[in-house]
Amino acid sequence: MYGVIPNWVNLKDPKERDEVEAFLQGFDLSLDQDVDYTIVIRDGVSQEASIIATCSKARNVLKCFAIIEEHRGEGITSILISALIDKLFSQGIFHSFIFSKPASAHVFLALNFKLIHSNEEVALLENGVYDIYKALEDMKENYNLGGGEKTALVMNCNPFTLGHAYLIEEAAKNNEEVLVFVVEEDRSLFPFETRYELVSKGVSHLKNVKVLPSGEYIISSATFPSYFLREKGARLKAYVELDSSIFAQYFCKILNITQRYVGHEPYCQVTRAYNEALKKVLPIYGVKLHVIARKRFKDVSISASRVRDLIKQGELDDLKNLLPDVTLEFLNTPLGREIVEKLKSSCSSH
Amino acid sequence: MFLIIVEKSNEVIYIKITKIAKAGTLESNDILIMVMPNDSGNIELELESIVMQQFGDVIEQVILHKVKEMGIEGITIKAQDKGALDYTIGARVETAIKRAI
Numbered sequence: 360m361y362g363v364i365p366n367w368v369n370l371k372d373p374k375e376r377d378e379v380e381a382f383l384q385g386f387d388l389s390l391d392q393d394v395d396y397t398i399v400i401r402d403g404v405s406q407e408a409s410i411i412a413t414c415s416k417a418r419n420v421l422k423c424f425a426i427i428e429e430h431r432g433e434g435i436t437s438i439l440i441s442a443l444i445d446k447l448f449s450q451g452i453f454h455s456f457i458f459s460k461p462a463s464a465h466v467f468l469a470l471n472f473k474l475i476h477s478n479e480e481v482a483l484l485e486n487g488v489y490d491i492y493k494a495l496e497d498m499k500e501n502y503n504l505g506g507g508e509k510t511a512l513v514m515n516c517n518p519f520t521l522g523h524a525y526l527i528e529e530a531a532k533n534n535e536e537v538l539v540f541v542v543e544e545d546r547s548l549f550p551f552e553t554r555y556e557l558v559s560k561g562v563s564h565l566k567n568v569k570v571l572p573s574g575e576y577i578i579s580s581a582t583f584p585s586y587f588l589r590e591k592g593a594r595l596k597a598y599v600e601l602d603s604s605i606f607a608q609y610f611c612k613i614l615n616i617t618q619r620y621v622g623h624e625p626y627c628q629v630t631r632a633y634n635e636a637l638k639k640v641l642p643i644y645g646v647k648l649h650v651i652a653r654k655r656f657k658d659v660s661i662s663a664s665r666v667r668d669l670i671k672q673g674e675l676d677d678l679k680n681l682l683p684d685v686t687l688e689f690l691n692t693p694l695g696r697e698i699v700e701k702l703k704s705s706c707s708s709h
Numbered sequence: 710m711f712l713i714i715v716e717k718s719n720e721v722i723y724i725k726i727t728k729i730a731k732a733g734t735l736e737s738n739d740i741l742i743m744v745m746p747n748d749s750g751n752i753e754l755e756l757e758s759i760v761m762q763q764f765g766d767v768i769e770q771v772i773l774h775k776v777k778e779m780g781i782e783g784i785t786i787k788a789q790d791k792g793a794l795d796y797t798i799g800a801r802v803e804t805a806i807k808r809a810i
Contacts, residue, residue, distance in 0.1 A: 434737055437791070441734035441741070453729050453743070470735045471757055471789040488729060488745050488787060 363435065365442045368397040368413075382410045386425040393417040393580070398442055400435060414439040419447060420581055421457045440470050444486075454487030456581040475576075476604050480597030483581065483605075491576055491605075495613045502571055510534040510618040511610070513577055515663070517547040519557040519686050522622065522661035525654035530620045531565045538616065540573040544580055548667065548702055553689065560685045576605055583633075595629065599636035606637075607644035618647045625653065625660050656680045670702050713769060715752040723782035730808035733793075733801040740793035742772075742805040747785045752776055758790035771795050775802040784809075 368375050379397055380390050390397070397415040401408040412426040412435045421443055426435050447455055457467050464474060464482040472484035475491055485491065498504070510530050516523050530537045539562065541555045549557075551572070559570045575581055583602040610616055619641060624631040634650065641648045653660035661681050669677055670690075679687060689695045729745040747753060758768055768790055775798075776784060786802070793801070 437735040437737070441736060444731070444735075444741070448729075448731050453745075471741070488743055488785075 363400055363438055365398040365400050365439060368399055370394065370397055378410065379413055382413060383423055383425055385427075388423055388425055390415065390423050391417060394423060396443075396446055397423070398439065400438065411435070412439060414443060416443055416447070416455070417580065419452045419455045421455055424457075424459070436466055437470055440467075454485065454489055454575075456575075457484045457486075458482070458581075458584075459484065476601055476608065478597060478600050478604070480593060481601060483601060485581075491609050492613070494574055494576065495609060498571065498574065499614065502569060504538075504569070504614060505536075506615055507536050508615055508617045509536045509538050510620060511538045511540065511614075511616045512620050513540045513542065513573060513606075514558070515542040515547060515578070516549075516554045516558050517663050518549045518666060518689070519554065519561050519683065520661050520663055520666055520681055521656075521683055522654045522663075522681075523558070524561055524683050525661075526620060526622050526651055527562050527568060528565065529651055530649075531562075531568050534618065535567060537565075537568045538614070539568060539570045540577055541570060542578045543572045543574060544578065546580070548698060548705075553694070557685050557689060561683050576609065578602060595632055596636075599629075599633045600640065602633070603636040603640040607641050607646055611641075611644055611646045616646065618649060620649045620651060622662075623650050623652050623660075626662060626664055667702060670699055673703065713752075713754045713756070713773070715754075715773065724780050724810065725783050726781060726806060726809035728809045730805050732804035732808065735789060735791060737791050738793055738797070740768075740788060740790040740798050740801050742801045743787040744802075744805045744809045745785050745787075746809070747783055750783045752782065753785040754788065755786065756788045756790070758788075758792075760790070760792055767795070768798060771798045772802050775799050776806070779803065779806055781806055 368379055370376050376390070379399060383390055394415040394417050397413065399410045400412040402411045411430045413423065414421060415423040421440070424439070444455065447453070457472055459467060459482050461477045461479065461482045464477060464484060467484050468474060472486040473490055475483045475485055477483070512527060512530060514523055527537065527539055539558060541551070541558050543551050545551045547554070555570065555572060562568045562570065582605055583598050619637065621634050621637060624634055637648050653662065655661065659665070666678065666681050690699060726744060726746050729743070731741065731743045733739050733741040735741050752773065754769065754772060756765065756769055758765055772786060772788060776786070
């Protein structure tokens with residue numbers, strides 16, 4: 360289709376937003392809350408003309424993509440994607456992901472997106488100046504990772520508790536080389552830099568442990584949006600499968616990770632579903648999963664969510680039994696106190 | 710997809726790019742060029758094309774010719790071709806590089 364120009368949608372204008380919402384509803388899609396940029400193509404130049412196609416993005420994830428049946432096969436997809444890639448470059452983002460239904464993945468493969476993983480419900484593709492192989496090779500080089508067999512843990516550490524420390528110590532005791540991936544996505548109460556620093560300091564006495572940022576391919580809004588959106592049902596199942604598979608297929612293979620440790624999850628449904636998925640997926644790739652019983656204090660499992668609850672209720676005295684010194688010290692810094700105040704006045708689960 | 714690495718030569722004075730930049734689109738008869746600096750000093754080209762079998766070599770020549778003509782070194786180029794003609798390819802490469810200097 361010649362001369363088609365994508366129009367930017369002002370998402371803050373309820374009328375414009377509703378129009379896109381209504382259009383997407385016709386495809387069983389909805390405009391996700393985290394979308395920050397949306398474009399549409401109209402059937403003609405006037406603002407009144409009806410929408411024939413739309414696409415959005417949330418940071419570097421392209422989503423909410425739809426074209427009406429009559430206009431498929433006219434190259435509209437490439438116009439939309441090119442426009443979004445232009446926008447990303449202008450924002451200094453040189454790499455992007457697309458979530459699509461597996462049946463539509465071929466559309467994006469034809470536009471040079473590369474398939475990372477697909478299951479029955481969802482396919483994840485990427486495009487840009489690097490890919491998952493390059494990202495992992497860079498990680499190997501930057502953190503000086505050798506070829507030996509490794510054991511891995513993935514933790515959000517929001518904040519770092521004695522439970523996390525115990526889990527890492529267990530792994531370090533029984534294995535030669537341990538990698539701790541701290542979730543890099545900054546959607547938790549404690550910012551990534553703080554979480555990373557507390558873990559690094561907290562395990563500095565363990566010489567065979569390396570702490571790494573998890574990057575974009577473990578529990579990020581690309582691989583596992585449910586972790587941050589707290590979704591349930593089929594989508595949750597698809598996302599945990601996706602994240603587990605990417606970890607097994609790429610991380611374990613390229614970094615020679617042969618074992619993964621997780622804590623038993625008594626509270627959180629999403630984390631429990633994630634553990635279940637790991638249990639199923641990892642053995643397929645020859646990776647062993649160890650589920651470790653949580654460290655307890657006075658018969659109650661130590662968890663970061665419990666720590667946040669205590670802070671929220673203002674029961675700060677109990678914290679010294681649940682948190683290592685590094686975290687306790689941090690809570691007394693200006694930034695720490697600010698986070699405590701923020702938590703007291705919030706109701707988010709993160 | 711294939712990868713070409715042209716080793717750095719010592720005789721001429723070369724210009725380096727400093728940023729990541731792009732030019733072009735993924736539409737039919739166009740080519741999307743992404744350029745980024747690399748530390749090796751070489752010219753690295755990663756080319757994908759829908760007409761790789763017929764014109765892969767020619768596209769490669771056109772891109773490399775343009776890069777050398779502009780005197781650029783230490784550049785990684787990702788090219789995703791949708792059947793662009795030679796002068797389109799040349800123009801897209803030149804624009805991407807000028808945006809990256």
